[in-house]
Structures are given as C-alpha cells and as structure tokens.
Amino acid sequence: MGTFNHRKYKPTPVITMPDRQWPNNTISQTPQWCSVDLRDGNQALVEPMNVQQKLRMWDLLVKLGFTQIEVGFPAASQPDFDFVRALIDGGRIPDNVTIQVLTQARQELIARSYEALKGAKNAIIHVYNSTSPVQRERVFGLDKQGIIDIAVQGAKWVKEYAAKQTETNWSFQYSPESFSSTEIEFSVEVSDAVIAEWIDVGNPIIINLPATVECASPNVFADQVEWFCRNTQYRDAITVCVHTHNDRGCGVAAGELAVMAGADRVEGTLLGNGERTGNMDIVTMAMNLYSQGVDPGLNLSDMDEIIAVVEYCTAIPLHPRHPYAGELVFTAFSGSHQDAIRKCLSKQQADEHWQVAYLPIDPADLGRSYEAVIRINSQSGKGGVSWVLENDYGLQLPRWLQIDSSRMVQARAEEISGEVTSAQIWDLFDTHYLQASKNISIQNFSISQNNVENGGQDMLSLSYTDQDGSASLQGHGDGAISALVDAWQQKFGDKIEILDYREHALGTGTDSQAIAYVHLSINSQRYIGVAKHRDVISASLQAVLNASVQAAESQTEAA
Ligand SMILES: CC(=O)SCCNC(=O)CCNC(=O)[C@H](O)C(C)(C)COP(=O)(O)OP(=O)(O)OC[C@H]1O[C@@H](n2cnc3c(N)ncnc32)[C@H](O)[C@@H]1OP(=O)(O)O
Numbered sequence: 161m162g163t164f165n166h167r168k169y170k171p172t173p174v175i176t177m178p179d180r181q182w183p184n185n186t187i188s189q190t191p192q193w194c195s196v197d198l199r200d201g202n203q204a205l206v207e208p209m210n211v212q213q214k215l216r217m218w219d220l221l222v223k224l225g226f227t228q229i230e231v232g233f234p235a236a237s238q239p240d241f242d243f244v245r246a247l248i249d250g251g252r253i254p255d256n257v258t259i260q261v262l263t264q265a266r267q268e269l270i271a272r273s274y275e276a277l278k279g280a281k282n283a284i285i286h287v288y289n290s291t292s293p294v295q296r297e298r299v300f301g302l303d304k305q306g307i308i309d310i311a312v313q314g315a316k317w318v319k320e321y322a323a324k325q326t327e328t329n330w331s332f333q334y335s336p337e338s339f340s341s342t343e344i345e346f347s348v349e350v351s352d353a354v355i356a357e358w359i360d361v362g363n364p365i366i367i368n369l370p371a372t373v374e375c376a377s378p379n380v381f382a383d384q385v386e387w388f389c390r391n392t393q394y395r396d397a398i399t400v401c402v403h404t405h406n407d408r409g410c411g412v413a414a415g416e417l418a419v420m421a422g423a424d425r426v427e428g429t430l431l432g433n434g435e436r437t438g439n440m441d442i443v444t445m446a447m448n449l450y451s452q453g454v455d456p457g458l459n460l461s462d463m464d465e466i467i468a469v470v471e472y473c474t475a476i477p478l479h480p481r482h483p484y485a486g487e488l489v490f491t492a493f494s495g496s497h498q499d500a501i502r503k504c505l506s507k508q509q510a511d512e513h514w515q516v517a518y519l520p521i522d523p524a525d526l527g528r529s530y531e532a533v534i535r536i537n538s539q540s541g542k543g544g545v546s547w548v549l550e551n552d553y554g555l556q557l558p559r560w561l562q563i564d565s566s567r568m569v570q571a572r573a574e575e576i577s578g579e580v581t582s583a584q585i586w587d588l589f590d591t592h593y594l595q596a597s598k599n600i601s602i603q604n605f606s607i608s609q610n611n612v613e614n615g616g617q618d619m620l621s622l623s624y625t626d627q628d629g630s631a632s633l634q635g636h637g638d639g640a641i642s643a644l645v646d647a648w649q650q651k652f653g654d655k656i657e658i659l660d661y662r663e664h665a666l667g668t669g670t671d672s673q674a675i676a677y678v679h680l681s682i683n684s685q686r687y688i689g690v691a692k693h694r695d696v697i698s699a700s701l702q703a704v705l706n707a708s709v710q711a712a713e714s715q716t717e718a719a
C-alpha cells in the first residue's frame with residue numbers, strides 16, 4: 161500500500177440533529193460581506209502585498225461596494241501597522257466603510273492594534289484563539305478551561321482598550337478559530353463566555369465561526385452553524401459570521417449553506433485567494449446569488465478589472481475555468497452547446513428573465529462580449545460556425561450553407577488539431593465560396609423585364625470572362641436568376657434546378673454590399689454559389705455563375 165493509506169484518517173464527527181431547518185431555507189437576501197483579502201489573503205502570499213498593491217486592492221474593494229474590510233494584522237509587522245495608519249491618516253476610508261483588524265488574544269498585540277486604529281471612525285477589533293482538540297492538546301497544551309481563559313482575557317483587554325479610545329465606534333469580533341473541528345458544545349461555551357464579557361458595554365458583537373481548515377462536507381458545517389445559532393444564549397444580541405476555507409473544494413458551498421443555517425455575515429476574498437486552497441470566494445458566492453435574482457450588494461460588473469487587480473496584488477494567475485471570471489467560462493466549443501446558445505440568444509428578449517441554455521448568466525453583465533462565447537474546434541458544429549460568420553462578418557447563412565461551410569471548418573480543425581479562429585473561418589469561407597468569382601466574372605449584363613416576345617418573361621443578356629476569355633449568354637425566365645439558368649442550360653446543355661436562393665444586405669447605408677447564396681442542382685449534383693456585390697442582382701447572377709463554374713470544374717476533374 162506504500163504511503164497512500166486511507167486508514168491514517170478518521171471521519172469528522174457529525175452532529176445528530178434530525179430537526180435541522182437549514183435544508184428547507186433559501187437565500188433570498190444577501191448576507192453582509194467582509195473582505196479579508198488584505199489579511200487572510202495577504203498572509204497566504206509568497207510575497208505579501210507591498211503598499212501600492214494593498215492600496216490598489218483597498219480602492220477596488222471600496223469601489224465594488226464592500227463596507228466591511230479586514231485591513232490586516234497591524235500588530236504583526238511594521239508594514240501592516242503602517243498600512244492601517246496610511247488608510248486612516250490619508251483619509252481614504254469612506255464614512256460608510258468599517259475597517260477590521262485581527263489580533264491574537266495577547267495584551268501587547270491588542271494594545272498595538274488599538275494604537276494602529278487611533279482616529280478611525282468605525283472599526284472592528286477581531287480577536288481569536290483556537291479551540292479544537294488538536295490545537296488545545298498539541299499546540300497550546302491546555303485543557304478547555306485554559307482555552308476559555310485565553311478567550312475571556314482577550315475579550316477583557318479588547319473592552320478595556322476600546323474604553324480608552326472613545327472617538328471610534330467600536331465593534332468587537334471573536335473567532336473560535338478551528339470552529340469546524342471543535343466540539344460544538346465547546347464552541348458555544350467559549351463564545352458565550354466572550355459575549356458575556358462584552359454584552360454589557362453595548363458595542364456590536366460579531367461571532368465569527370471559521371472552517372479554518374475545511375474538514376467535512378458543507379452540510380456538516382451548516383449543521384454546526386445552525387446548532388450554534390440555536391444554542392448560544394445570545395443569538396439576538398450578536399451577528400453570526402462565517403469564514404470558510406476551500407480545502408475540500410467546497411468553501412463557497414459551505415458559505416452558502418451556512419447562510420441558510422442562519423449566518424448573517426460572510427468573510428472571504430475576491431476570487432478565493434487565501435491560505436492553502438484559499439478562502440471562500442466572495443465573487444462566486446455573490447454571483448451565485450445574482451444568478452438567482454438576488455441583489456448581491458456588490459457591483460461586480462467590471463470583472464476584467466477585478467481579475468487585473470487581484471492578479472497584480474497576489475501574483476497568482478486566474479484559472480481559465482474559475483467560476484464567472486475565467487477566460488473560458490462563457491465559451492462553448494461543443495457543437496450542440498453552440499447550437500443551443502445561438503438559438504436561445506436569438507429568442508432572448510431584453511425584458512424577460514434570462515433563459516439561455518449553457519449560460520447561467522448573461523456574459524455581458526460582467527463586461528464579457530458575446531463574441532467570446534462561441535469558439536470553434538473539432539468539437540464544434542454548424543451552429544457555432546454560422547454564429548461566428550454572422551456575428552463577426554454579418555453573414556446570415558441558410559441551413560444548407562451552414563452545413564456545407566461547417567464541414568470545411570471541421571476538416572480544418574481536425575487537420576490542425578486545435579482551435580480555428582474567426583479570421584481563419586472567414587478565410588476558408590472567402591477562399592472556398594467568394595474567390596470562385598475570380599474564375600468567372602460578369603463583365604456586363606442587361607435585363608429587359610416583362611419581355612413581350614418571351615411571353616412576359618425577363619430576357620437576360622450577359623457577357624462574362626473566364627479562363628477561356630470572354631463569352632456571352634442569353635436566356636429568359638421568371639427573374640434574373642432563372643433567366644441565367646436558362647441561358648447556361650442552353651449554352652452548355654447542363655440540367656440545372658434552383659433549389660434555394662437567399663440574399664441580404666451586408667451592413668447598412670448606401671455603400672453597403674449585398675450577398676447572395678444559391679443552391680443549385682446541376683446534372684443531379686448539388687452546388688453552392690456565393691457572391692457579394694454592391695448591387696443585389698449582380699450578386700445573385702455572380703453566385704449562380706460561381707456555382708456553375710464549380711460544377712464545370714468538378715465535371716472536368718471527374719472526366
Ligand atoms: C487562522 C489564521 O489565519 S489566524 C491568523 C494567522 N496570521 C498570522 O499568524 C500572521 C501574523 N502573525 C505574526 O506575525 C506573528 O504570529 C505574531 C507577530 C502575531 C506573533 O509572533 P510571535 O509572538 O513571535 O509568535 P507566534 O505567532 O509563533 O506565537 C505563538 C505564541 O502565541 C500563542 N498564541 C497563538 N495564537 C494565539 C492566540 N490567538 N491568542 C493568544 N495566544 C496565542 C501561542 O500559544 C504561542 O505561545 P508560546 O510562545 O507561549 O508557545
């Protein structure tokens with residue numbers, strides 16, 4: 161078995177709570193958000209942020225609408241301290257924003273934290289100590305009472321120092337660190353002991369329940385949060401907050417279920433930077449709410465700016481499949497997805513709820529363009545190719561041409577084993593269909609309409625050049641195209657049937673061009689002709705010639 165041995169591990173204990181309520185709840189209102197990018201996010205970086213990076217992150221967080229921001233651990237280092245001072249002394253904190261700082265429950269660190277916060281209008285002093293059995297026994301070498309003593313002593317210092325700095329509106333926050341690995345009764349006991357220390361002075365109290373290390377499935381965490389809310393003596397007097405990490409990949413799910421279980425406030429970071437696998441990603445959770453019609457209270461519409469700032473500050477590139485933000489998350493390569501997206505988008509009305517298969521939200525809401533939605537490789541189909549040709553080049557291809565052109569693109573994708581770009585698709589289309597006009601081109605033509613000699617049919621006289629030089633044709637029919645078909649049949653003896661014909665303008669305005677698509681059966685074989693021209697009749701006639709010349713070429717090849 162080697163070193164890979166699951167028997168080394170034991171399952172996390174679960175709470176027996178058959179009357180749990182949270183599975184029946186839905187989130188209809190956004191929780192309070194607290195960004196911990198500048199603290200938990202920062203402490204996890206290979207190179208912690210410098211002042212410029214921190215200020216850039218701060219400005220972004222304020223711009224996005226965060227009103228509670230943990231700005232650091234000012235007692236930890238001079239740069240952390242100086243940054244807090246820079247925010248306060250530099251007048252950078254809007255009145256509606258409350259800054260938060262973290263400290264261990266140690267007097268000198270608490271004293272230094274208050275020093276850092278001097279002059280702040282609103283501040284949260286966040287004190288923590290760890291409570292789980294492994295931390296008690298192996299890190300602190302203390303029993304439960306010893307852990308309660310650290311917490312209560314920390315709470316006393318927090319209260320005492322706050323009383324000396326009355327110019328600030330203080331909130332007190334306590335985290336029983338490693339909450340999710342702590343016996344739930346003990347989490348309540350230690351938190352209640354802290355609250356009892358604070359309740360009389362009347363400052364707002366936040367109890368923050370961390371999954372410091374995510375060690376169970378998110379339903380277990382939700383049970384713990386619900387149990388806590390139901391059993392603390394002070395539920396109505398406190399804000400219950402959660403702070404989840406992503407060790408099992410469920411940080412966001414745990415945050416969401418915790419809100420269903422009663423949490424009022426959620427701590428996390430932008431795009432999930434943080435210790436180990438990261439903190440709960442606030443962007444994802446907020447966008448999840450948004451996608452359910454709940455106002456997330458944050459404006460995340462400029463996703464590219466968020467990514468740029470987070471990458472600049474963390475030096476960690478974003479994964480292309482990161483929810484809502486990654487480069488590939490609104491892109492479909494596979495044919496059936498592309499087909500469904502194209503059909504849904506064409507039916508989506510501006511004033512109705514979003515109903516587009518495979519796109520949980522409208523990419524445009526996050527500043528992403530529709531053009532990036534559909535990209536072409538060997539998994540793509542006609543829907544995707546026609547989407548590109550329509551969106552990027554204005555072509556409204558009839559179905560038979562969608563099928564024909566996508567085969568050609570598919571073949572190219574297989575040949576290069578990769579993505580065929582929009583420009584390459586256009587090149588293929590142009591070379592295969594439009595360049596056929598080089599082999600045969602109209603010199604001039606005239607049509608006499610309602611020609612009496614031919615029973616009211618149109619008469620066409622057309623001269624053209626091809627590889628053999630100049631020549632001319634005459635024929636009649638119910639319109640210009642059937643007159644040309646008639647002329648061609650007379651001259652070359654081919655049997656031609658018009659299967660379908662479409663044309664439309666390319667662009668708008670007087671100098672816009674027309675494009676014509678014809679589908680012909682020539683001697684029982686199907687051919688497609690496409691041509692562009694300023695004038696729609698010229699485009700149609702040229703399209704017929706392009707198809708006819710293809711037929712002639714393939715007959716020559718076959719002979
Ligand atoms: C889960 C989290 O993310 S918690 C936040 C973690 N963040 C950080 O640690 C980043 C900032 N921290 C630091 O820069 C440093 O740890 C400092 C400056 C705060 C403290 O540094 P130091 O005093 O040198 O040591 P260190 O952090 O190792 O402290 C360990 C001591 O503090 C005690 N301690 C640890 N946490 C706490 C706490 N929350 N409350 C009270 N005491 C604590 C430990 O028992 C240990 O005591 P001992 O020295 O008697 O054995």
Ligand SMILES: CC(C)C(=O)C(=O)O
Binds near residue numbers: 200288337
């Ligand atoms: C201090 C606490 C909230 C923390 O960062 C954690 O437990 O992860």
